[in-house]
Amino acid sequence: MRQEPWTWAQVPNQTGRVAVVTGATSGTGYEAARILAACRATVVLACRNLPKAGEAAQRIRVLHPGARVEVQGLDLASLASVRQAAADLLGRFDRLDLLLNNAGVMVPPYGKTEDGFELQLGTNHFGPFALTGLLMDRLLATPGSRVATMSSNAHRMGRIYADDLNFERGYRAWAAYGQSKLANLLFAYELDRRLAAAGAATRSVAAHPGWARTELQRHAGWISWLRVAGLESLLSQDAFGGAQPLLRAATDPAVKGGEYFGPSGFQEMKGAPMPVQSDARSRDEGLQRWMWRLSEQSTGVVYPL
Numbered sequence: 001m002r003q004e005p006w007t008w009a010q011v012p013n014q015t016g017r018v019a020v021v022t023g024a025t026s027g028t029g030y031e032a033a034r035i036l037a038a039c040r041a042t043v044v045l046a047c048r049n050l051p052k053a054g055e056a057a058q059r060i061r062v063l064h065p066g067a068r069v070e071v072q073g074l075d076l077a078s079l080a081s082v083r084q085a086a087a088d089l090l091g092r093f094d095r096l097d098l099l100l101n102n103a104g105v106m107v108p109p110y111g112k113t114e115d116g117f118e119l120q121l122g123t124n125h126f127g128p129f130a131l132t133g134l135l136m137d138r139l140l141a142t143p144g145s146r147v148a149t150m151s152s153n154a155h156r157m158g159r160i161y162a163d164d165l166n167f168e169r170g171y172r173a174w175a176a177y178g179q180s181k182l183a184n185l186l187f188a189y190e191l192d193r194r195l196a197a198a199g200a201a202t203r204s205v206a207a208h209p210g211w212a213r214t215e216l217q218r219h220a221g222w223i224s225w226l227r228v229a230g231l232e233s234l235l236s237q238d239a240f241g242g243a244q245p246l247l248r249a250a251t252d253p254a255v256k257g258g259e260y261f262g263p264s265g266f267q268e269m270k271g272a273p274m275p276v277q278s279d280a281r282s283r284d285e286g287l288q289r290w291m292w293r294l295s296e297q298s299t300g301v302v303y304p305l
């Protein structure tokens with residue numbers, strides 16, 4: 001029997017729950033935060049640009065009167081900022097039901113984070129790894145809590161460049177993006193296995209948005225050619241559509257730990273969210289453990305698991 005596609009209308013009532021969404025100023029993070037607020041969660045927009053975050057929060061309040069939306073400063077390209085944000089969040093909220101590791105950058109010019117990591121690996125992986133670890137005790141203490149991490153179809157072209165993680169011998173922007181999005185999946189799966197082994201009720205899941213029309217493509221010039229050729233709208237979906245796999249991974253009661261969600265259409269580029277498969281490299285448990293140890297050493301954040 002064919003199942004009806006999942007829609008955001010199936011997000012359970014979130015009254016009394018606290019959700020932190022990183023990178024919620026625009027794109028999929030904004031849309032996921034908006035829907036969670038509409039479903040009555042207290043939603044924290046964890047963002048580096050506070051004026052932009054304040055405007056996003058206000059837009060949500062106007063669209064959904066009564067929405068509980070707050071802002072937290074967080075720059076994932078700075079471990080000091082991540083530590084401060086985690087300390088603030090622990091002080092502000094006595095529970096944490098959902099952590100949506102959504103924020104990310106794609107193919108920017110070469111740069112490094114404050115701590116010397118290549119910008120994409122640092123922002124997309126090391127920052128979220130540290131944030132999640134620093135919030136882990138609160139997640140563990142909150143019944144039914146979940147961590148949902150945004151990856152990408154680009155994980156398929158990803159390798160972990162163990163001998164030159166920070167691309168110091170020559171920058172290849174797409175290879176670095178692929179590395180960071182593979183790291184997201186290695187993290188999400190390893191975290192779920194560690195949670196299960198510890199007997200914790202917290203779950204870790206992952207998602208990807210397919211191709212969503214957001215601000216992410218600002219550094220990918222060829223996409224404007226597809227736009228001119230009229231192909232972009234054919235192949236992609238809007239930010240709201242792109243947020244659905246993350247929302248489903250975070251809230252569908254039927255989801256199991258370690259599952260990965262993406263769009264159901266052609267090449268997983270658009271369509272209703274469904275469980276999807278990631279490639280073999282992302283499922284390599286040896287690589288997952290190696291990346292975990294490296295991430296603990298690199299960030300100085302050791303998980304209480």
Ligand SMILES: NC(=O)c1ccc[n+]([C@@H]2O[C@H](COP(=O)([O-])OP(=O)(O)OC[C@H]3O[C@@H](n4cnc5c(N)ncnc54)[C@H](OP(=O)(O)O)[C@@H]3O)[C@@H](O)[C@H]2O)c1
Nearest residue numbers: 023025026027028075076077103104152211212214215216
């Ligand atoms: N769009 C797609 O087709 C696509 C495909 C695959 C995967 N993804 C993934 O989806 C996620 C969301 O991307 P999007 O498409 O919604 O792009 P977006 O509109 O550019 O949103 C990215 C968000 O991340 C935030 N961010 C960037 N660097 C940050 C930092 N150092 N600290 C804190 N926040 C930071 C941005 O903040 P500012 O407003 O301050 O820039 C923004 O809120 C990313 O993880 C991306 O890799 C997207």
